[in-house]
Amino acid sequence: xxxxxxxxxxxxxxxxxxxxxxxxxxxxxxxxxxxxxxxxxxxxxxxxxxxxxxxxxxxxxxxxxxxxxxxxxxxxxxxxxxxxxxxxxxxxxxxxxxxxxxxxxxxxxxxxxxxxxxxxxxxxxxxxxxxxxxxxxxxxxxxxxxxxxxxxxxxxxxxxxxxxxxxxxxxxxxxxxxxxxxxxxxxxxxxxxxxxxxxxxxxxxxxxxxxxxxxxxxxxxxxxxxxxxxxxxxxxxxxxxxxxxxxxxxxxxxxxxxxxxxxxxxxxxxxxxxxxxxxxxxxxxxxxxxxxxxxxxxxxxxxxxxxxxxxxxxxxxxxxxxxxxxxxxxxxxxxxxxxxxxxxxxxxxxxxxxxxxxxxxxxxxxxxxxxxxxxxxxxxxxxxxxxxxxxxxxxxxxxxxxxxxxxxxxxxxxxxxxx
Amino acid sequence: xxxxxxxxxxxxxxxxxxxxxxxxxxxxxxxxxxxxxxxxxxxxxxxxxxxxxxxxxxxxxxxxxxxxxxxxxxxxxxxxxxxxxxxxxxxxxxxxxxxxxxxxxxxxxxxxxxxxxxxxxxxxxxxxxxxxxxxxxxxxxxxxxxxxxxxxxxxxxxxxxxxxxxxxxxxxxxxxxxxxxxxxxxxxxxxxxxxxxxxxxxxxxxxxxxxxxxxxxxxxxxxxxxxxxxxxxxxxxxxxxxxxxxxxxxxxxxxxxxxxxxxxxxxxxxxxxxxxxxxxxxxxxxxxxxxxxxxxxxxxxxxxxxxxxxxxxxxxxxxxxxxxxxxxxxxxxxxxxxxxxxxxxxxxxxxxxxxxxxxxxxxxxxxxxxxxxxxxxxxxxxxxxxxxxxxxxxxxxxxxxxxxxxxxxxxxxxxxxxxxxxxxxxxxxxxxxxxxxxxxxxxxxxxxxxxxxxxxxxxxxxxxxxxxxxxxxxxxxxxxxxxxxx
Numbered sequence: 010x011x012x013x014x015x016x017x018x019x020x021x022x023x024x025x026x027x028x029x030x031x032x033x034x035x036x037x038x039x040x041x042x043x044x045x046x047x048x049x050x051x052x053x054x055x056x057x058x059x060x061x062x063x064x065x066x067x068x069x070x071x072x073x074x075x076x077x078x079x080x081x082x083x084x085x086x087x088x089x090x091x092x093x094x095x096x097x098x099x100x101x102x103x104x105x106x107x108x109x110x111x112x113x114x115x116x117x118x119x120x121x122x123x124x125x126x127x128x129x130x131x132x133x134x135x136x137x138x139x140x141x142x143x144x145x146x147x148x149x150x151x152x153x154x155x156x157x158x159x160x161x162x163x164x165x166x167x168x169x170x171x172x173x174x175x176x177x178x179x180x181x182x183x184x185x186x187x188x189x190x191x192x193x194x195x196x197x198x199x200x201x202x203x204x205x206x207x208x209x210x211x212x213x214x215x216x217x218x219x220x221x222x223x224x225x226x227x228x229x230x231x232x233x234x235x236x237x238x239x240x241x242x243x244x245x246x247x248x249x250x251x252x253x254x255x256x257x258x259x260x261x262x263x264x265x266x267x268x269x270x271x272x273x274x275x276x277x278x279x280x281x282x283x284x285x286x287x288x289x290x291x292x293x294x295x296x297x298x299x300x301x302x303x304x305x306x307x308x309x310x311x312x313x314x315x316x317x318x319x320x321x322x323x324x325x326x327x328x329x330x331x332x333x334x335x336x337x338x339x340x341x342x343x344x345x346x347x348x349x350x351x352x353x354x355x356x357x358x359x360x361x362x363x364x365x366x367x368x369x370x371x372x373x374x375x376x377x378x379x380x381x382x383x384x385x386x387x388x389x390x391x392x393x394x395x396x397x398x399x400x401x402x403x404x405x406x407x408x409x410x411x412x413x414x415x416x417x418x419x420x421x422x423x424x425x426x427x428x
Numbered sequence: 429x430x431x432x433x434x435x436x437x438x439x440x441x442x443x444x445x446x447x448x449x450x451x452x453x454x455x456x457x458x459x460x461x462x463x464x465x466x467x468x469x470x471x472x473x474x475x476x477x478x479x480x481x482x483x484x485x486x487x488x489x490x491x492x493x494x495x496x497x498x499x500x501x502x503x504x505x506x507x508x509x510x511x512x513x514x515x516x517x518x519x520x521x522x523x524x525x526x527x528x529x530x531x532x533x534x535x536x537x538x539x540x541x542x543x544x545x546x547x548x549x550x551x552x553x554x555x556x557x558x559x560x561x562x563x564x565x566x567x568x569x570x571x572x573x574x575x576x577x578x579x580x581x582x583x584x585x586x587x588x589x590x591x592x593x594x595x596x597x598x599x600x601x602x603x604x605x606x607x608x609x610x611x612x613x614x615x616x617x618x619x620x621x622x623x624x625x626x627x628x629x630x631x632x633x634x635x636x637x638x639x640x641x642x643x644x645x646x647x648x649x650x651x652x653x654x655x656x657x658x659x660x661x662x663x664x665x666x667x668x669x670x671x672x673x674x675x676x677x678x679x680x681x682x683x684x685x686x687x688x689x690x691x692x693x694x695x696x697x698x699x700x701x702x703x704x705x706x707x708x709x710x711x712x713x714x715x716x717x718x719x720x721x722x723x724x725x726x727x728x729x730x731x732x733x734x735x736x737x738x739x740x741x742x743x744x745x746x747x748x749x750x751x752x753x754x755x756x757x758x759x760x761x762x763x764x765x766x767x768x769x770x771x772x773x774x775x776x777x778x779x780x781x782x783x784x785x786x787x788x789x790x791x792x793x794x795x796x797x798x799x800x801x802x803x804x805x806x807x808x809x810x811x812x813x814x815x816x817x818x819x820x821x822x823x824x825x826x827x828x829x830x831x832x833x834x835x836x837x838x839x840x841x842x843x844x845x846x847x848x849x850x851x852x853x854x855x856x857x858x859x860x861x862x863x864x865x866x867x868x869x870x871x872x873x874x875x876x877x878x879x880x881x882x883x884x885x886x887x888x889x890x891x892x893x894x895x896x897x898x899x900x901x902x903x904x905x906x907x908x909x910x911x912x913x914x
Contacts, residue, residue, distance in 0.1 A: 012646075016653050023657040047608040053572045056683055057673040058658060059691055061665025068658060076855040078823035087709040087734075087823040106647050107654075109587065109612060110576045125856050145611075157856045186870070190830075191854050265663070283663055357548035364547050371549030 015103070021093040025073040025084055026119060030232055030262040032065045034114035034149040037171035037227035044145025046108060046115070048171060052149075053114055066117040066151060067107050071095050071132055075121030079178065079189035081237045081266060084121045094123075097132060101139050108148050115149030115171070116140070122155055130158035130166070137169035149227075156196050160203055164224075167207060172227040172259070175200045177252065180245040184238045201256040204229050208257070228259035235289060236266040236282040241312035243304070246292055250303040253296075263289045288314040295321055298352060299345045322348040322407060325385060335387040337362050348407070349381030381407060442470050448527050449476035451519035458531050463499035468535050473527035477596065480620075505538050510545050514560050520567075520596045521559045529555055567597035571604060573677050574616055577645035587614040590641035591680055598623055599632065606630045617641055638680075648682045655683035661694035709734040709824035719835040721750045724828070728801060734824040736802035736817070741766045746797025746832050753910060754840040755833065755872070756780075757848040758798045759880055763812050766803035771796045779881035780844075783900055787907040797832055799848045800825045814882075817847065826851060833871045841872035842906060845880025853877060864902040866909075874909060878902035 035052030054063030072094035073084040083090055104116045118136055122129050133152050140146040152170040154163055167173060175197055179185045182194045207224050214221045231252060235245065249261040265286035292314055295301040299321070306320045307313065315323040325332060325348050334343050336358060344355045354376040361367060361375060366389035372379045384393050384403060444466060448454040453476075461471060515530045533552045537544050547553055576587035587609070598616065602623045605616065615624040617636035624631050678684040711733030716723055725745040731737060744761035747770055756772075764774030772780055784791050799822055805812040817825075829851060833841070843849040846859040852869055853862070862877060869875040879902075884895045 012650070016650060019650060019653050020657050023654050027658050027660050043611065045609070045611050047604075049604075049607075053568070054672065055572050056655065056681065057669040058655065058660075059666055059669050059687055059694070060660045060663045061668030062660075063672065064655065064658060067654065076819050076850075078826065085823070086819045089709065089820075103650070107651065109609070110578070110645065110647055110651070111574050111589070111609075112651050122855065125858075157854075190870075193854070283665075360546045361548045364543060365549075367549065374551070374554040375548045 015099060018093040018095055018099070019069075019103070021091055022070045022073060022095060023068065025070045025090075025121075026068045026117075028083065028264060029068060029117070029119060029153075030062075030264040031151070031174065031230055031260065032063055032068065032117065033172075033227075033230070033260065034065045034151075035227070036259060037149060039147050039171065039223075039226070044147045045105065046146055046148035048115070048147060048149050055112055055114065065114045066149065067104055067113045067115070068117040069095070069100060069103075069119070071097075071100065071118060071120040071129075071136070072123055073121045074123050076124075077122055077189070077191050079192065081179075081188055081234050097135050097139060100136050101144060104140060104148075105144055105146065108146070113148075115146075115151070117151040117153075119153035120155070126155045126157035127159050127162060130155045130162040134162055134166050134169065137166065141169045151227075154200050154204075156192055156200060158200070163200060163203060164207060167204065167224040168222055170225055172230060173204055173225045174230045174232070175204070177231045177233050177248070177261075179238065180233050180235075180240045180248045181238075184240055188237060198256070201229065201231070201252070201258070205256045229256070230258055230260040230262060232262040232264055234266050235263045235286055241307070242285075242289060242292070242314045243307040243309070243312035245289060246296065246303040246306065249293060250296055261293060263293070284316050285314070288316060288320060292320045300342055301346075318404070318407065319348075321346070322381070326404060332385045333387045333393050334385060337366050337387075337389060347382055347385050349378035349383075349385070351376065443472055444470055445472045445474060447474040447476045448519075449480065451516050454515075454519060454527050454530065458534055460499065461531070462505060462534065462538055463503070468528065468532040471528070471531060473525075473531065475524035475527060477620075478522070478524050507534065507537050508542075508545060511537060514545070514556050517563050517600075518556055518559045520563045520600055522595045523559065526559060529559075563595050563597060563600070566593050566595045567600040569593070569677070570597050570601050573673075573681060574605075575680060575682060576609075576614060577642040578647070579642045583613065585613060587612050588617070588641050589615070589680075590617045590636070590638050592638075592676070593618055593620075596620055602630050602632070645682075652683050652686050656686045656690055659690055661690070661697040664691070664694060666691075709820055711825055711827045715827045715831050721746075721832065721835050724831050724835065728828055731801070731828070733827075734802075734821050736800070736804055736821055739805070740802040742769050743801050744769055744771055744798065744803070745801060745828075746795055747771055748795030748797075749793065750795075750836065752793060752795035752836055753838060754793070754842065754906070755795045755797065755836060755838040756842045756844060757829065757852065758796070758844045759847040759882075760798050760800035760814075760817055761803045762814055762882070763803065763805070766812075771798055775885055776880065776882040779884055779896075779899075783903050786900070787903060789907060789910075795832075795836055795838070797829065799829055799851045801828055822847060822851060838872045839874060840906060840909060841869065841875040842903070843875070843877040845883060846877075848880075849877035863898065864905065866905070876902065876906060 032054070033052055034048075035050065037048045038050050039048040052065055054065045056064040058064060070084070072092070073090065074092050074094060075082075075084045075086055078085045078087050100116070100118065104113075107113045108115070116136075118133055120129050120133055133155070137150050137152055140150065149172075150170045151172040151174065152166050154166060154173050154175050156175065163173070177197055178189055178192060185192055185194055204225065208228070211221050211224045233245065233248070245263070252258050252261055263286050265282050292301075292306050295306065296303055301324070306324060314320050318326075325346065331343075331346075334347055336344070341355055341359065344350055344358060345352070350358070357375045358367065361371070367375070368390045369383075369388045372382065372388070384407075387393070444461075446457050446461070448457060511533070515534075518526050518530060529552060533544065533556060536552070544550060545553060548557070570591060570593050574589045574591050576589045579586050579588060598618055598621050605614065605623070606625050609625065610627070613626055615622060617640060619637070620635045622633045622636050624633065673681070673684075711731050714727060714731040714733055716727050718724065728743045728745045731743060737743070744765050746755075748755075758772065758776070761771060762774040762776065765771055765777075771777070781791060784794075800817045803812075804815045804817050804821070806815050807813070841852065843852050846857065849857045849859060849862075852871060852875060853867070857877065859877060859879070864876065864878060866874050866876045879895055879899050881899065884892055884899060887895055
């Protein structure tokens, strides 16, 4: 294939892969056995595109030909988008060439479903196998598993890939039924379950001192599309915490529904709900690292996250009775719930206060966002006073100006989700 | 280590000049100074690294040659690993005052503030933490933004990059590059320093100007193509991009040449994406929201959900009682059906009729329909030849079938052939393996796939008999399920 032929395919098959939010290349360690590449636990973002997302992996579809007709997907069988198909060798060569120039951390390969699930999964596995065994490639490989593919193929994929992912696609079974009737939730969760079981088995074997090959050492992740249906944030967060709990997922990615060419008329033809996506990442982060439960961040009456203020601040405003918190006495769990105080700051508070009482002037050096936190905390030399928390102006004071919300609040955006 | 004796004239303010280039210089000098009880305000640290980089040479070379005063208090002292590691990192910072800051902090740690590094609110600790962060980030960005260009010299392939860091991170990341690219011969140049790997050994040398590195790599056009296409024009977050990829690095990142063009085209590309929303092949907009089969049938005659309507004579909608217990789904109407507007009236329909008769079931108790409602064909000299509908056409027509099934809500659903079976049972369905096995689906509690009667007609005589037997036995299985009254 000539360079221009490859370039043409790359245009179509990178474009088709851009709807996958995940670009993570972290969480895996792989010894370099005289091959090209290294995977040392920390991911690297090699570039950033004007959509604010990082480029860490060569993210491609092997082909965008697909026999499925999922309404939110640009590659659905009924769309007339131009189609292309890479050969296994082409993807292998492109990965190696890009990697040698330090453009990428590795490969994230997905595919439309051609012929059937097993055939497609077989091709993906063949790419990973060729990279690992023939090219001695030690960089990062993320393979998308194809729903309905056989267990033996998933097992083989896990031997070569650092991460496996199975897209849950839509947050509820009803959503799936209306927009992707051919995909079945039990089938999707079945694959997640078998990956988890396989990983557990191997972890147990290792604990017992057996030398077993690694299996998807960076774990598994999934993606769900947000804003294609009117499912609430409350339901979305419930689904993700179930997935974290049940299948031990490393990450759930939320992808704001993008207006795709030829989208179905059942879908809203609107700009992607970026702020909502950002709030979901923040909420997800709070659930995983800040000790919040999924159902604490929304209520049955107001089932969506506040778009104007972040979920932690929103929670604090709903629970004013628990504040102000004495920064010099409060336990870690409580400090983690204070707006404007992150995980690292909590560690610094706990360490610093062993040596001296923390005063107002110390806050910013400790890394606390003073303006956000001050109404919620008592320092050694200042009590915010009972009125400060009840003041109606509090929300107005803490709520970012709209322009800022668009440009700065979403800065960390989808990549970190940090609050 | 070099040292300047304090000027005699100002002996009341003893000022020692000491120099450091790398961490080890600072470390041994600082140890000596602490042991000699020289307080921070009596020392002037000279940053030799900055002087080397700016090409000023050693201004203090002559003056610094005298010996330090002998240690007055030769006792060993220990500092935490946390401080040492922070100091090592900070030593790669470009701020010439870093040596002084480190010494000042060391002095305080040794003199009564053993846990100083734990006090995040302290101004010196804060500065150290900030500097440490800046260096770490710079090192990380170097791992990310180095772009090798391939060239060939007398020893073969050589990958060369030129990068401009904020600080001096090269020695922090040198080993990382050696591990990652150990099978390549490479050189990374910066204005301050260069590193080379020959496959065995990592060596550092003087800084190099940008012109020393190659200006082209043939792979870059593919990389730029990738970059421009992995970008989603429907979401623009420029500040997020600039925060993570500062503009100062753009000159050495080939892909950034695409940004202006990508942004210019973004509004237009997004507009097109939204505008073409209607261009998908689907019958959905033509399907009225009703359970009335007659209304559905009438609406189906106007369907333009795909291009099959242009060639076919008419829409062939399903036919049969609206309260049928059983629905049969075939593939698409044939030549006869297309002309008469009724399903299963051609040769395949006769095969079906024959088996129904053998089983003693009246055809008018069954609702018969197809996965695709228009005849697809190619013309030969005399006849119109059946052509299999594409997956896209089947998907486009699916809303009609779903509307029929939801209006009827059958107990039994028979899929005739693979096309119908894939619509109902999923795209992974294999007729040869899964034929004749009843399963529950969302459309009917008892769903079964069997052959399409036209497959029996098309097969060679001998095989045709085998297929006919299979077809019979599958339908007999169904017949045994249904109530005798029907």
